[in-house]
Amino acid sequence: MAMYTEMTKEQLQSEHDLLKREFDEICAKGKKLDMSRGKMDSVQLDLSSPMLWCLSEKDEWVSNGMDCRNYGGLDGIIEMKQIVADILGLEPPEVIVGGNSSLEMMFDNVGVNMSHGVRGGVPWQKQGEIKFICPVPGYDRHFRICEYFHIKMIPVEMLPTGPDMDVVEKLVKDDPMIKGIWCVPLFSNPSGCVYSDETVKRLANLTPAADDFRIYWDHAYCIHNFRGELPVIPNIIRECEKAGSPNMPLVFMSFSKISFCGAAVAGMASSKSNCEYVKERMFVQTVGPNKMNQLRHARFFEDLNGVLAHMKKMAEILRPKFEHVVGKLESNLGGKGIAEWNDPDGGYFISFNTLDNLAKRTVALCAEAGLTMTEAGATFPYGIDPRDRNIRIAPSYPSFDELKEAIEVFCVAVRLAAVEKLLGA
Amino acid sequence: MAMYTEMTKEQLQSEHDLLKREFDEICAKGKKLDMSRGKMDSVQLDLSSPMLWCLSEKDEWVSNGMDCRNYGGLDGIIEMKQIVADILGLEPPEVIVGGNSSLEMMFDNVGVNMSHGVRGGVPWQKQGEIKFICPVPGYDRHFRICEYFHIKMIPVEMLPTGPDMDVVEKLVKDDPMIKGIWCVPLFSNPSGCVYSDETVKRLANLTPAADDFRIYWDHAYCIHNFRGELPVIPNIIRECEKAGSPNMPLVFMSFSKISFCGAAVAGMASSKSNCEYVKERMFVQTVGPNKMNQLRHARFFEDLNGVLAHMKKMAEILRPKFEHVVGKLESNLGGKGIAEWNDPDGGYFISFNTLDNLAKRTVALCAEAGLTMTEAGATFPYGIDPRDRNIRIAPSYPSFDELKEAIEVFCVAVRLAAVEKLLGA
Numbered sequence: 026m027a028m029y030t031e032m033t034k035e036q037l038q039s040e041h042d043l044l045k046r047e048f049d050e051i052c053a054k055g056k057k058l059d060m061s062r063g064k065m066d067s068v069q070l071d072l073s074s075p076m077l078w079c080l081s082e083k084d085e086w087v088s089n090g091m092d093c094r095n096y097g098g099l100d101g102i103i104e105m106k107q108i109v110a111d112i113l114g115l116e117p118p119e120v121i122v123g124g125n126s127s128l129e130m131m132f133d134n135v136g137v138n139m140s141h142g143v144r145g146g147v148p149w150q151k152q153g154e155i156k157f158i159c160p161v162p163g164y165d166r167h168f169r170i171c172e173y174f175h176i177k178m179i180p181v182e183m184l185p186t187g188p189d190m191d192v193v194e195k196l197v198k199d200d201p202m203i204k205g206i207w208c209v210p211l212f213s214n215p216s217g218c219v220y221s222d223e224t225v226k227r228l229a230n231l232t233p234a235a236d237d238f239r240i241y242w243d244h245a246y247c248i249h250n251f252r253g254e255l256p257v258i259p260n261i262i263r264e265c266e267k268a269g270s271p272n273m274p275l276v277f278m279s280f281s282k283i284s285f286c287g288a289a290v291a292g293m294a295s296s297k298s299n300c301e302y303v304k305e306r307m308f309v310q311t312v313g314p315n316k317m318n319q320l321r322h323a324r325f326f327e328d329l330n331g332v333l334a335h336m337k338k339m340a341e342i343l344r345p346k347f348e349h350v351v352g353k354l355e356s357n358l359g360g361k362g363i364a365e366w367n368d369p370d371g372g373y374f375i376s377f378n379t380l381d382n383l384a385k386r387t388v389a390l391c392a393e394a395g396l397t398m399t400e401a402g403a404t405f406p407y408g409i410d411p412r413d414r415n416i417r418i419a420p421s422y423p424s425f426d427e428l429k430e431a432i433e434v435f436c437v438a439v440r441l442a443a444v445e446k447l448l449g450a
Numbered sequence: 451m452a453m454y455t456e457m458t459k460e461q462l463q464s465e466h467d468l469l470k471r472e473f474d475e476i477c478a479k480g481k482k483l484d485m486s487r488g489k490m491d492s493v494q495l496d497l498s499s500p501m502l503w504c505l506s507e508k509d510e511w512v513s514n515g516m517d518c519r520n521y522g523g524l525d526g527i528i529e530m531k532q533i534v535a536d537i538l539g540l541e542p543p544e545v546i547v548g549g550n551s552s553l554e555m556m557f558d559n560v561g562v563n564m565s566h567g568v569r570g571g572v573p574w575q576k577q578g579e580i581k582f583i584c585p586v587p588g589y590d591r592h593f594r595i596c597e598y599f600h601i602k603m604i605p606v607e608m609l610p611t612g613p614d615m616d617v618v619e620k621l622v623k624d625d626p627m628i629k630g631i632w633c634v635p636l637f638s639n640p641s642g643c644v645y646s647d648e649t650v651k652r653l654a655n656l657t658p659a660a661d662d663f664r665i666y667w668d669h670a671y672c673i674h675n676f677r678g679e680l681p682v683i684p685n686i687i688r689e690c691e692k693a694g695s696p697n698m699p700l701v702f703m704s705f706s707k708i709s710f711c712g713a714a715v716a717g718m719a720s721s722k723s724n725c726e727y728v729k730e731r732m733f734v735q736t737v738g739p740n741k742m743n744q745l746r747h748a749r750f751f752e753d754l755n756g757v758l759a760h761m762k763k764m765a766e767i768l769r770p771k772f773e774h775v776v777g778k779l780e781s782n783l784g785g786k787g788i789a790e791w792n793d794p795d796g797g798y799f800i801s802f803n804t805l806d807n808l809a810k811r812t813v814a815l816c817a818e819a820g821l822t823m824t825e826a827g828a829t830f831p832y833g834i835d836p837r838d839r840n841i842r843i844a845p846s847y848p849s850f851d852e853l854k855e856a857i858e859v860f861c862v863a864v865r866l867a868a869v870e871k872l873l874g875a
Contacts, residue, residue: 062521070519077742078506083499094495094710096487124549125740132735140565140575140599150565150575166734173734174565281737285519288742309591309598310557312706315550317502317713318740 028362029443037448044441048394051434056395058431063214063373064422065286069342072335073284076325080317085324093316099307100300101292102316104323109292111329112248113276114260120294121303123314127279127291131241132170134275134293137306138204139174143237144272144302149204150174158196158206160188162376162404162415164214167207167243171406178406179203183216187224194231201234205241210258212246215376215404215417217369219256229264231273240265242276248333249282250371251340251347262294271296280322282373283332283339290314290322346420350375350432357436363443366418375418376404382413383442390438396431453787454868462873469866473819476859481820483856488639488798489847490711494767497760498709501750505742510749518741524732525725526717527741529748534717536754537673538701539685545719546728548739552704552716556666557595559700559718562731563629564599568662569697569727574629575599583621583631585613587801587829587840589639592632592668596831603831604628608641612649619656626659630666635683637671640801640829640842642794644681654689654699665690665699672703673758675796676765676772687719696721705747707798708757708764715739715747771845775800775857782861788868791843800843801829807838808867815863821856 032040080086086093088102100106101122110117123130139155142148149155157171161180171178179196182189187210197203208228210220220228228240242261250256261274272295280289293303307313326332351368354377358364366377379387384401391398399417402408423431457465505511511518513527525531526547535542548555564580567573574580582596586605596603604621607614612635622628633653635645645653653665667686675681686699697720705714718728732738751757776793779802783789791802804812809826816823824842827833848856 064521065519067517070517074508074511074519077511078503081503086499086502092492092495094490094499094713096489096706096711126736126738129736136561136565140561169734173731281521285742286521287737288519288740306598309594311551311554312712313551315713315740315743317710318743 028360029447030362032447034448037444041441041444041448044437044444047437048390048441051394051437054395056430056434058396058427058434059422060419060428060431060435061397061399062422063282063419065282066342066422066424069339069421070285072338073325076284076321079324080321086317086320088316088320088323091316093320096312098316099304099311099313101314102319102323105290105292105319108323108326108329108332109278109294112332113244113278113294115262115294118297119262119300120292121300121307122290122292122319124291125281125287125289125315125318127243127245127277127281127293128166130291130293131167131243131277133306133310134241134303135170135174135176135205138237138239141306143239144299146237149237152202154202156200156203158188158193158203159406160207160213161406162215162410162417163207164209164243165403165408167241168406176204180406183213183218185218187213187218187220190224190227194227197231197233197235197238199234203233204235204237205239207241207243209243209245210261211244211256212249212369212372214245214372215374215415217367217372217374217376220258222259225259225261226264229259229261229270229274230268231270238273240274242274244276244278245282246372247278248336249339249373251343252370256370262296272299275299283335284322284325288318290319343421346425346428347375349425349428350418350420353432353436357433358439361440361443364439373419373421375420377416377418378414379416379439380414380443380446383446384410384413384416386445387438387442388416390442391435394434394438396434396438398435453785454872455787457872459873462869466866466869466873469862469869473815473862473866476819476862479820481855481859483821483852483859484847485844485853485856485860486822486824487847488707488844490707491767491847491849494764494846495710497763498750501709501746504749505746511742511745513741513745513748516741518745521737523741524729524738526739527744527748530715530717530744533748533751533754533757534703534719537757538669538703538719540687540719543722544687544725545717546725546732547715547717547744549716550706550712550714550740550743552668552670552702552706552718553591555716555718556592556668556702558731558735559666559728560595560599560601560630563662563664566731568664569724571662574662577627579627581625581628583613583618583628584831585632585638586831587640587835587842588632589634589668590828590833592666593831601629605831608638608643610643612638612643612645615649615652619652622656622658622660622663624659628658629660629662630664632666632668634668634670635686636669636681637674637794637797639670639797640799640840642792642797642799642801645683647684650684650686651689654684654686654695655693656695656698663698667699667701669701669703670707671797673761674707674764674798676768677795681795687721697724700724708760709747709750713743715744768846771850771853772800774850774853775843775845778857778861782858783864786865786868789864798844798846800845802841802843803839804841804864805839805868805871808871809835809838809841811870812863812867813841815867816860819859819863821859821863823860
């Protein structure tokens, strides 16, 4: 494989003509492919389908003496609190099990801090321009919450060990307007990074200028390894306790990528005292979560072991897809000096970098060829990737046959965009 | 039956001794009865239980080509949008079908207006002290939302036709800080009142000083008649359109008292344009509602006729309970000059007035005798009933046998409190 960057103009031109022909042929086929969202495929969803008819007997509708078809209970049924606590290595009183969306729990939590302050302190919105640290590349839905509440986002680079802690430590120590940091500690979206022990401990030992600083710990992929053993990272809640900041972390998780996307159960965890504050608001806000859907999950999974066994089946479906994609990236793009990517052991994404200023062009070429990718820039605050190079690849949703086509289309687009640029330069 | 108010001191004393003995006997039995909340009893819940196993076939998981076990869709599946639209006499684009709690939709809606303003206008929280009109007696959860957001509540008397519109019209016309009114137009909580045509039309034709004034139309009991035909009141959305204020009303409804309390589906309706604003926020806030629970409802009820047939069965369960309670109130308390109550044709509550300053005492006596009632004062803003006389009776939850006992206990408590007062005076 020749490095594109070392090719002569003539070699590049002939490569361009070849690729352009290939690209036009793909376009002519009118494909409809999609690697844009971290959705499950139907084989994954089928694993949980028996959950849909597991509540057919009257005695299955009762939790702790409570008929779950009726009002009552605010923070989730005890069976699900236990399972979520076991997944997170916590105790049930540190857990709140809610509705179907952990994003909504994060949104609500930022919202209440804006309007009512952290633990009854001065509302953020009355303190001036609030700022959050956003490790990049990161998750666009986190960034959108910040944008919605007019929270200024400060990007900090993701290293292979997690966010660049030298920068994070200095920022939060110096600036009392920095009130939060978004973290996806295991199989980060999109970098696939697993935070190192040191990173977690340094986060827990932050000494923020703001006493109402919060770590938003989005544990979306906490048991979502598809290769090797589940990595064990230090428990952020226990580490913060040790560091004397027990109320600093807010942990979020969801069954959306365990059972059904968007029809599952979401949970949050924090100090018992923080949970009491959250429940005060929930009491005003809602009649309580859908307990029947929680029961459905509790009956189907039974306990932590049931969930982990289920995730092993999930891994068998996801691993070949990721390995196929990474293999094709290697064989089609390796050694050409035009791209880099990661090879994660879990999560739902591959983070892909083109040459500078080519992400938008590459995604546009994909679209022309019938392949939908996540919008270029989406992994950065305000949708602005300063080097316009990061693309998030989501291999889970297409069937295996579609995925094979999709990754070929993607590689042609990457190569064509690179050759165009090198020819133009 | 003798009027207590016309009894001699001796007659009152002998009545007191009689009642006190009866009361002590009840207390000694150590009953545990509850008429405090508008919950369903298990017979009502059983009507919907087949819904729990109606999604057992793969082709039942698809709505409009979308696998409802996966992400996608923000404002509800088309089948449920159609059913909710038909219930409300509207079109699907005027409807958003959400999660399990209409209270949460109301809370969110007030919250977004506080923080982001109505349709992008000046946020309420930046305008000074916001006020809402609260018809009284009313629903405590509405009042709690106001309290949470520091919205000043202005009580306005409920008449048999709905809120006193002479007062409402003048208030909203004069005061630009009045931004909302809470309405439960059909079978009001707790008065059971059905708004007259004139009231609805006068509400639609309000000329508020605030151009960001909103009518919060909590249609919680929109098809919940248990006696006679369903009353037809003018459609608030159409009336507001006619009056040139198409964006003024926000309508909320829920299946919590149709299928399962707290495990059902909630909806809201407004102008198409308002719905677009709501969806902008929802896109930031959530991955979308639990579509599987919406499907479950759509498959079970099929259409409006299915829902209405279901509500007829509900009525057969509720009517005897309400008729028993009202009958007992009449036979035990009628003609004594110590209480008044309504006799609703639908909804979940009976509104009961003691003599002035006796509601708290009566509820306390009930508690002593093992009967839980809604806290006295709960039907007024800030929990303060200025005449301390209103008690909300919820006959639905106890079994018929328990209900028979509960209403006897209640009547003894009312009589005892009244005699105590008259003796003391």
